[in-house]
Amino acid sequence: MVETVRYTYRLRPGRQALAALLAEWSRCRWLWNEAVHQQKSGRKPTFGRLSKLLTEARARFCWLRDGSQVAQQQTLRTYMMSLDASFSVKSRGRPKVKRRKNSLPSLEYTTNGFTIKDGRLRLAKGVTIPVVWSRELPSDPSSVRVYQDNLGHWYASFVVLRDPAAVADPDLPGIGIDWGVTTTATTTNPAFDLPHLGHRKRCAAELAKAQRAMARRRRPKGRPASKGYQTAKRQAARIVKKAARQNTHDARVWAKKLVDHHHLIAVEDFKPTFLTKTSMARKAADAAIGVCKRELIDRGKRAGRKVVLVPPAYTTMACSGCGERANLRLGLGVRIFECTACGYTADRDLNAARTILATAERDRASVDDIRHRIASLRGGSDAV
Ligand SMILES: [Zn+2]
Known part of the structure; x- marks a missing residue:
């Protein structure tokens, strides 16, 4: 039986990668806010509806096409998850508009949106970021969340599979x-x-x-x-x-x-x-x-x-x-x-x-x- 866990590493993006990450974040943030507006206008968004919105928007705006489709889809998926959670957990409010001032960058990529090559994390659209490999990954990651904390540091959190260790010695107290x-x-x-x-x-x-x-x-x-x-x-x-x-x-x-x-x-x-x-x-x-x-x-x-x-x-x-x-x-x-x-x-x-x-x-x-x-x-x- 294997378990799914997250392994997190510090990233050291260069100037180009940093600009690319922030640009990607502002596109995803725009999409998120579009989804919030849809919900406010009274139509309950479904993932199908939001995907359609994404397809239309990408056809219309070339600046949106410059970004990774995987990251954008993941943004909408995360949005749907937090919307669903707000219906099932009473204390949680509906997802709100994200402003640049008070929201920290967070991007999600599934397997077709990233690779690890020569010790670097390669995101879609050719963004390459050096990773501080503080420990070894136990398996090939199935997805990664790239995010910045409130100190301005960047991290990559990989979802990996891990074998649980051996069974305990029953002689121990x-x-x-x-x-x-x-x-x-x-x-x-x-x-x-x-x-x-x-x-x-x-x-x-x-x-x-x-x-x-x-x-x-x-x-x-x-x-x-x-x-x-x-x-x-x-x-x-x-x-x-x-x-x-x-x-x-x-x-x-x-x-x-x-x-x-x-x-x-x-x-x-x-x-x-x-x-x-x-x-x-x-x-x-x-x-x-x-x-x-x-x-x-x-x-x-x-x-x-x-x-x-x-x-x-x-x-x-x-x-x-x-x-x-x-x-x-x-x-x-x-x-x-x-x-x-x-x-x-x-x-x-x-x-x-x-x-x-x-x-x-x-x-x-x-x-x-x-x-x-x-x-x-x-x-x-x-x-x-
Ligand atoms: Zn007693």
């Missing part, structure tokens, strides 16, 4: 993981605990400085942003991204170590919105937890481990010694768990981690095996 604010992950084995590294907190002062500069240099509404404002905005985005990357790096190192040494991984199914209501520190902790959870599930699954998500309800209240559930929820200030039934005492988080592991080992009906949840995860419902 199991581990339970409880998420928290001061200690990002408390586990049943203290050697695998992950303290909160606070990358976002550490850069908070730096970020505040950049944001103050933005506020100072902001011009009244309706007037174009000054160069100084844009510089400050870029600086702020760079700081946020750096912290996020450090989080991801730590999460990967930690998840790899943990997955290598355990066959059963019981994870508290933490929903970040629980904590986000409050301070910056908690938001930072939330973000760190989100990344760690995702990396752990991903790596565990790939390595053939049994990853079990345990619902967080009652994990702090139940005794890991006798299984008795306390009547009262522990306040956040109480660090020590004390069982009224058997007298068992332990650190609050450690007790929760043990309860999580015990729940997973009992394999109760309330526990979802990760395999059944992959679909929903892919859909991004758990994404942070």
